[in-house]
Amino acid sequence: MDAQQRQEYWRSNLKIMAILLIIWALVSYGAGIVFVEPLNNVSFLGVPLGFWFAQQGSIVTFVILIFVYVKLMDRLDQKYGITEYEQEVHHP
């Protein structure tokens, strides 16, 4: 990768991170805490929605967020020609 490619790669990485972390904050601090009371007026699978986000929904979303992250990063790596992952070194 040359300098410009590196810059592009890092920008894309930061963009992916920012979007996913905004969703991360919205489901937990948003739906689970700040907006829990209005959301509790809606029911999901019989559970008040705000309460569901606080106890189950946020956790499910977290798993999906990391899934999307690893897939997007795989695609980004591929775009910049990184397809082989050698075993990286480890030393004391």
Place this chain on the structure above:
Amino acid sequence: MSSTQLWTLVFVALTFSFYIFIAYRSRVSDTAGFYIAGGGIPAPANGAAIAADWMSAASFISMAGIIAFSNNGYAGSVFLMGWTGGYVLLALLLAPYLRKFGKYTVPDFVGDRYSEAARLISVVCALVISFVYVAGQMGGVGIVFQRFLGVDRTLGVIIGMVIVFFYAVLGGMKGITWTQVAQYSVLIVAYIIPVFAISAKLTGNPIPYLSFGEILQKLDELQVGLGIDAYTEAFTRTSMVNMVLITAALMFGTAGLPHVIVRFYTAKSVRAARYSALWALFFIAILYTMAPAIGAMSKFNVINSLDGTAVEDTPGWYNTWSDVGLITHNDLNSNGAIDLAGGFGEGTEMIINNDIVVLAAPEIAGLPAPIVGLVAAGGLAAALSTASGLLLVISSSVANDIYYKKVNPQASEAKQLLVGRIAMGAAIVVAGYLGINPPGFVAEVVALAFGLAAASFFPILFLGIFWKKATAAAAAAGMAVGLSVTLLYQLWTLPTFFGNDTILDIPATGIGTIGMILNLLTILIVSQFTTPPTPVMQKVIEDVRYPGRSELVVAHAEGKLSEEELHGRHDH
């Protein structure tokens, strides 16, 4: 011996022999294998090992009860969101980059990226956090043995010590990782079976995710009828600000705990580190999404079967667990019956230990003896897997960060390994002692360890990767500020220490968030006025961000860069 005890014994003996067999098969003879399993663990296995490492005796045995009983439902959500949300931060912000950096421990990164002073502070933090935590696990092993097998608690702890000693000292990270994979399987099966069985019994639908709504509706009605706040209602026991503060302290603390971070070093590559985080959270989420369901179901069962019951008509499981002191009834109105109108806890008729919810769930639901034995084996698996992971952090801190880096840099591989094993053996003895004679404050401190990790480690790791200009002096200052604010406030408010009133209503468990913000601000400000990192170090940080081989990062990982290149000249 009752049939429950017999089944417990069978399951415990089976699982323990299984762990020892695995450990023997994966024994190691070099430091890379001992500390990081040679960096060659496939992602799903690494994920299962991280999950087992992460889910302690507290997650397995106590969490459902903490949510349902101590926090009356909604307020307990902080643990569910906090202890899982941290993995998103780990996966996106820390794990891939720390893996690329290619060292053994968290203090290794801190010491190389910043300075020796910062390394020292982080070694001390890692040791304190790990010891506090491991003492709780050993105590947990003793309690499971005592309750299920009627064995003396001290003997239970000693049995646990011997087992851990065998596989952790022999196999190091490699032995521990593969044993943890087995332990995860045992603990998740032991959790799922009772939850599904109870759900089926209560609602006719075995899937706890689908029956959750029905249970909550019944429970809300039941509680409101008794004059207790509804289970699903928000902010009855806590404020919005406190929910945010505590959740954040747990999330950022999770992302800063040394025994979790070190697991990403065992991944094969950066890509494998990302996938490890995914698998880890997936495996953790299976248990964490079921915990609120079993909590609500058990609470419903307890209220339903006990409220208004005359003391002499209580069900069998009630008597079993009140005999060992986990259920206490105070007949405040002296009518000879249990009245739950005031709810649960101090000042009401009924005090219920949180551990009951999981431990007694099979009996409450009338499930057969083998399932009860399985739950005991699951509790032991959770406690042992967490203990062994922590012991490894302690051992690597002593042998790698202190002995090899500070005392004897010429030490041969064999010598380092020996020191690591001796350190681990000694740590097991200390942990066992603390497990048998727990200091009163252990339980409190475990909850606070997250605040400390959030206030000390998370900012310096995060900025260390994402901000090349973060300086060594700033990192040391940031850690000092974050740690001291958090620790002093915790000591100030904790009943076992000074027991003063909280300031601005900030809970001791939430102060870590404030400490973390102060740490971040300190680094941002102090970095403006102090010597920036050397050009070589800035280049290393830069290279860590990109995929593919970087000769500079490799040279650094192999220790070929000089102290002057990394940290600059010290002209004092």
